[in-house]
Amino acid sequence: MIIREREPLNLEMPFAELGGSLTPNGRFYVRAHFPIPQPDMKTWRLKIEGAVARPFELSYDELRQMETRTLTATLECAGNSRVFLVPQAEGAQWGLGAVGNAEWTGVPLAAVLDRAGLEAGAVEVILEGADRGRIKEPPRPAGEIHYARSVPRAKALKDVLLAFKMNGAELPAAHGFPVRAIVPGWYGVASVKWLTRIIASEQPFTGYFQSIDYTVWERRGGRPVLVPITELLVKSEIARPEMAEVVPADADYRVHGAAWTGDAEITKVEISHDRGATWHAARLLGQPLTHAWRLWEFHWHTPAQPGPQTLLARATDSRGRQQPTDRDADRGSYLITHCLPIEVEVR
Amino acid sequence: MIIREREPLNLEMPFAELGGSLTPNGRFYVRAHFPIPQPDMKTWRLKIEGAVARPFELSYDELRQMETRTLTATLECAGNSRVFLVPQAEGAQWGLGAVGNAEWTGVPLAAVLDRAGLEAGAVEVILEGADRGRIKEPPRPAGEIHYARSVPRAKALKDVLLAFKMNGAELPAAHGFPVRAIVPGWYGVASVKWLTRIIASEQPFTGYFQSIDYTVWERRGGRPVLVPITELLVKSEIARPEMAEVVPADADYRVHGAAWTGDAEITKVEISHDRGATWHAARLLGQPLTHAWRLWEFHWHTPAQPGPQTLLARATDSRGRQQPTDRDADRGSYLITHCLPIEVEVR
Numbered sequence: 001m002i003i004r005e006r007e008p009l010n011l012e013m014p015f016a017e018l019g020g021s022l023t024p025n026g027r028f029y030v031r032a033h034f035p036i037p038q039p040d041m042k043t044w045r046l047k048i049e050g051a052v053a054r055p056f057e058l059s060y061d062e063l064r065q066m067e068t069r070t071l072t073a074t075l076e077c078a079g080n081s082r083v084f085l086v087p088q089a090e091g092a093q094w095g096l097g098a099v100g101n102a103e104w105t106g107v108p109l110a111a112v113l114d115r116a117g118l119e120a121g122a123v124e125v126i127l128e129g130a131d132r133g134r135i136k137e138p139p140r141p142a143g144e145i146h147y148a149r150s151v152p153r154a155k156a157l158k159d160v161l162l163a164f165k166m167n168g169a170e171l172p173a174a175h176g177f178p179v180r181a182i183v184p185g186w187y188g189v190a191s192v193k194w195l196t197r198i199i200a201s202e203q204p205f206t207g208y209f210q211s212i213d214y215t216v217w218e219r220r221g222g223r224p225v226l227v228p229i230t231e232l233l234v235k236s237e238i239a240r241p242e243m244a245e246v247v248p249a250d251a252d253y254r255v256h257g258a259a260w261t262g263d264a265e266i267t268k269v270e271i272s273h274d275r276g277a278t279w280h281a282a283r284l285l286g287q288p289l290t291h292a293w294r295l296w297e298f299h300w301h302t303p304a305q306p307g308p309q310t311l312l313a314r315a316t317d318s319r320g321r322q323q324p325t326d327r328d329a330d331r332g333s334y335l336i337t338h339c340l341p342i343e344v345e346v347r
Numbered sequence: 348m349i350i351r352e353r354e355p356l357n358l359e360m361p362f363a364e365l366g367g368s369l370t371p372n373g374r375f376y377v378r379a380h381f382p383i384p385q386p387d388m389k390t391w392r393l394k395i396e397g398a399v400a401r402p403f404e405l406s407y408d409e410l411r412q413m414e415t416r417t418l419t420a421t422l423e424c425a426g427n428s429r430v431f432l433v434p435q436a437e438g439a440q441w442g443l444g445a446v447g448n449a450e451w452t453g454v455p456l457a458a459v460l461d462r463a464g465l466e467a468g469a470v471e472v473i474l475e476g477a478d479r480g481r482i483k484e485p486p487r488p489a490g491e492i493h494y495a496r497s498v499p500r501a502k503a504l505k506d507v508l509l510a511f512k513m514n515g516a517e518l519p520a521a522h523g524f525p526v527r528a529i530v531p532g533w534y535g536v537a538s539v540k541w542l543t544r545i546i547a548s549e550q551p552f553t554g555y556f557q558s559i560d561y562t563v564w565e566r567r568g569g570r571p572v573l574v575p576i577t578e579l580l581v582k583s584e585i586a587r588p589e590m591a592e593v594v595p596a597d598a599d600y601r602v603h604g605a606a607w608t609g610d611a612e613i614t615k616v617e618i619s620h621d622r623g624a625t626w627h628a629a630r631l632l633g634q635p636l637t638h639a640w641r642l643w644e645f646h647w648h649t650p651a652q653p654g655p656q657t658l659l660a661r662a663t664d665s666r667g668r669q670q671p672t673d674r675d676a677d678r679g680s681y682l683i684t685h686c687l688p689i690e691v692e693v694r
Contacts, residue, residue, distance in 0.1 A: 128570075139564075141677055142564070142675075142676030145570075199568065205570075206572045217487075220550070223473070223492075223552075224488030224492055225553045227553070330488055
């Protein structure tokens, strides 16, 4: 794994090693904001509170005895591919590998909310982790805060999972042991790890990680307004060749990668080796699975002439959304979904 | 005036010169975020648009022919008294004088919205100035933005004024010529200057100056949430003695200043010269006027013993709110309303 930060721990998968559709647990990117909590499982409880008729708490055993569901979901860090930004943006300089796809097993959040009796006035559900610490830069709240994010009521009741297994194994410490949220189709920021509190809220939540951090600008009537990062945008990435790879001239080369989107299916991936002048259809592999990435490949006959070449990949989804060619500066250091140039050397 | 920044222009009144209740136009603090616009009055228009049945625009003459109202309102910069913060906070190092009280004449916003036919779904009204520029620090929107703030529907219809006169004179350039908003009882940040657009909005507005800037943290269920700065909090300031003033020993000294609050009246101002151990009632001068500050005085018999002395003033309002003794760090670099120590030398 590529170490982007040691403390807190931030690890990136070397994306050139993309193999099967499921990312092995040991290769799945790690994004932490604070030190990884070390829970005492004898006293650990998951609390459900706020705008509910019957607040209650669950021990780990009680949670695991509830009916489970398994789903596959791709998580991507909202700052994935930041290293491609020019000029350099603040934050961890993620390359292509702050994204992964895994099978998650756990209890639907809806079942827990149902048991608690979610009140009619609850508009959002706040997911709060045990991880906590101080924010360094203003504007910041005083003292230590917990990592927390909210999801709207409809999403909370639809498909959010309280996951305790990852690819069939116990959830690893770095991925949220004992329990994390999985918010399918959303950026990883929403899938709160080390979950200990679920708070039904009658007001929209504007905690640090969805007001100052993990927000982008959107235009409304031409005016920029700040909005929290939520649903995944359509994106494809090239795993091979990797940046600066030397590829043989006048030869067949298997370009391959993955593509994903939020609440839709990938319908097309195209490759360009002339900086976007022409595009060639790649082949989608396997079967579509909502919320999971789709692997793809493209057989490229490399030029006879040696020299530099730039490859671009562009995905389209079933909602008609397509990756843009150019970067939208309103997104600051997040949502880097424009076609990323992979520069290689033909020799 | 004390120059806090030349470009954009930020000027502070030397608060020790506080005289009558109305602050003269030339002594009223100036807070600008961008260069002061220089409108061409032949083409200048005030536009009313968004969620209204009949969008329209007004020339300056048309606006001035509408029925007017005059009100007195105190405006305070949300960062006033920042120089008292330890450690030093980012932003202009305002002392005591980024506050002033004036008589404003103009057209009620309600009249303009009524003429446009405010739609039932409009929850907020955005006030946008002609002043514009780039934000320097991320997180920031791309390109130039206009200064803009919103007020909730109820406030917009209640008492917001589109003012073109200040203390009976033409509104000066630095104070928003030709027209500015006056949002009585709110921090100055809401009283948008150089007003050119009024936009009824069906969604809460989260523009830069009420999301990233001009926001503070509030605790909800113990969790910090970001909220825009709106209503004035109760506060008093001592005009004389001023910081580091030398006052005669064993003599009568007239301590005086002003106190203000949002949507309420000042009911009490107290002075302490023993760091808050005991408090002595000051005398409120004149008559109470909602949204205007109240002048006060206190006859202090100074100690016979020479040496340093610290004076504190503490105001209470008709809603029972009182200035706190200590600073709340969740307010970052704004809303500095704790009792500010004025250190003097008795000689």
